[in-house]
Amino acid sequence: MIIVRTKAELINQISALRKQNKSIGFVPTMGFLHEGHASLLRQAASENDAVVLSIFVNPLQFGPNEDLDRYPRDEERDTALAEENGTGIVFIPSVQEMYPDKPLTSVIVNQVTDRLCGASRPGHFDGVGTVVSKLFHLVTPDRAYFGMKDAQQVAVIQQMVNDLNFSVQIVPCPIVREPDGLALSSRNVYLNAEQREQAVILSQSLQQASVWMNEQDMTAEKLAARVKEEIAKASEAVVDYVELLQFPSLQLPEANVSLTTLNQPLILALAVKFGTTRLIDNRILEAKGANAHVQNDDEIQAAPGNRNGSELELCR
Numbered sequence: 069m070i071i072v073r074t075k076a077e078l079i080n081q082i083s084a085l086r087k088q089n090k091s092i093g094f095v096p097t098m099g100f101l102h103e104g105h106a107s108l109l110r111q112a113a114s115e116n117d118a119v120v121l122s123i124f125v126n127p128l129q130f131g132p133n134e135d136l137d138r139y140p141r142d143e144e145r146d147t148a149l150a151e152e153n154g155t156g157i158v159f160i161p162s163v164q165e166m167y168p169d170k171p172l173t174s175v176i177v178n179q180v181t182d183r184l185c186g187a188s189r190p191g192h193f194d195g196v197g198t199v200v201s202k203l204f205h206l207v208t209p210d211r212a213y214f215g216m217k218d219a220q221q222v223a224v225i226q227q228m229v230n231d232l233n234f235s236v237q238i239v240p241c242p243i244v245r246e247p248d249g250l251a252l253s254s255r256n257v258y259l260n261a262e263q264r265e266q267a268v269i270l271s272q273s274l275q276q277a278s279v280w281m282n283e284q285d286m287t288a289e290k291l292a293a294r295v296k297e298e299i300a301k302a303s304e305a306v307v308d309y310v311e312l313l314q315f316p317s318l319q320l321p322e323a324n325v326s327l328t329t330l331n332q333p334l335i336l337a338l339a340v341k342f343g344t345t346r347l348i349d350n351r352i353l354e355a356k357g358a359n360a361h362v363q364n365d366d367e368i369q370a371a372p373g374n375r376n377g378s379e380l381e382l383c384r
């Protein structure tokens with residue numbers, strides 16, 4: 069495995085791969101890697117000749133009062149985990165290397181960013197779109213792997229790829245969870261013991277919602293309200309948002325309509341703070357007439373094929 073820190077070194081490595089006609093799978097991250105990141109690397113390794121991992125805590129996607137300065141870092145552990153999981157090249161640029169000057173250009177994706185983290189973290193997805201497009205230009209991946217943990221990010225990146233004709237297939241990957249259900253996150257290390265114990269309420273309430281959604285006359289509004297009530301039982305939890313939206317458009321479903329009459333993929337997404345730690349989680353729910361059922365995380369796979377302008381699809 070090769071570690072590169074400059075754009076010039078990365079471009080050299082990529083052109084060497086291209087000369088050998090090797091396909092490239094790309095996994096962009098902010099480091100402090102865990103099993104969720106490892107699962108993306110393994111999937112990339114199984115579908116491509118070479119895997120490129122980037123580790124970059126991107127200042128553009130953090131708001132002024134967010135955790136940029138204290139974001140956890142451990143390069144030694146990250147590179148060991150990367151190597152164990154099939155990575156060929158790790159790109160670890162400095163902020164100066166990525167942004168030698170303040171960028172005057174940004175990639176702004178509208179509409180899919182109107183709600184959820186797009187609403188509660190203004191500018192966040194402009195930072196994500198900008199850095200991911202810079203990385204796509206450098207790495208020129210055939211496929212890029214993103215976790216459904218950040219489902220809105222998946223929708224934003226797919227929209228950007230469609231709109232700007234990036235020649236890359238976006239591969240959404242299932243959420244990896246702790247045995248008790250908590251979604252793995254680099255930010256989980258901030259939780260104290262009490263908060264960690266209470267945080268299980270997030271995945272539990274999403275699970276319960278998958279049952280509640282089958283109740284007659286259950287609407288998106290009622291379901292979100294019920295999940296909020298459930299989360300409020302955890303004394304340290306402060307809800308940022310709980311919303312049920314269509315996926316991947318991330319628009320509201322028709323108001324006051326029984327979920328059992330809808331026939332479209334939905335996402336129940338939430339952001340909840342425990343102390344200063346903000347956690348997100350979500351679950352894809354498929355409302356299908358009276359037979360509404362939950363789509364398990366491990367049923368979520370990338371749509372096969374089409375690298376150009378492909379639609380984000382959930383296969384089962």
Ligand code: AMP
Pocket residue numbers: 096097098099103104105107108213214215216217218241242243244245251252253254
């Ligand atoms: P981050 O380093 O948090 O920016 O995440 C880098 C990539 O890993 C993103 O595509 C995330 O969605 C993905 N990821 C983070 N946590 C998980 C998880 N628990 N399961 C699957 N993918 C994840």
